[in-house]
Amino acid sequence: MKSILITGGARSGKSQFAQKLAVEAGGRVLFVATAEAKDEDMRLRIEAPRKSRPGSWGTLEAPLEIGGIIGRHIGEAEIVVIDCITMLVANILLRGRVEASAEELALKEIKALINKMDELEATFILVSTEVGLGLVPDNELGRRYRDCLGRANRILARHADEVYLMVAGIPIRLK
DSSP: OOOEEEEESSSSHHHHHHHOOOOOOOHHHHEEOOOOOSSHHHHHHHHHHHHHTTTSSEEEOOOOOOHHHHHHOOOOOOOHHHHHHHHHHHHHSSSSSSHHHHHHHHHHHHHHHHHHHHHHHSSEEEEEOTTTOOOOSHEEEEEHHHHHHHHHHHHHHHHHEEEEEEEETEEEOOO
C-alpha cells in the first residue's frame, strides 16, 4: 500500500494521470469526488470526468470529512482516488467559516485523512492543484485559501510515497 500525490496547475492533466495510475494498478477502485455541483458550469465540469471513469469503479461524493466517510465506505476497494484536495479545502473555507479557525479546520481534516490512509490497507492517489505559482490574490479570502492549500499540499507531500508535478500533461516525478 502506498500514497501518491499528484499536483500541478489547472487543466494540467492531474485527474487523467490519477485515473491512468489507478487503472494500471489493477485493483478495485473507489473514486472520491469532493466537488459540489452548485451551478450549471460546475455540474458540467463534474459530469465529463464522471463519464470517462470505468463503470466498475465505485464513486463516493464527499465534500467534507472525507477520512471518516472513506473509512465507512471503502468496502473491498484496494485503490482510493481522491479528486481533489483543492475542492476539499475550498469547501471547508467557504462553508461560512471564513474566520481564521477555518484554516485550522482544513489542516485538521488533512491530518485526519492521513491517519485514515495509514489505517486502511489501500493505495491512495490524491489530486491537488498547485496554486502558489501565480500572482498573490488581491483579496484576503483568496490569499488565505492559497496559503492553506499550500500548507495542505506540503503535509500531504511529506507523507506521500510518490509525488508528481503535472506540467502541460507531462508527469514529472518529484519524490
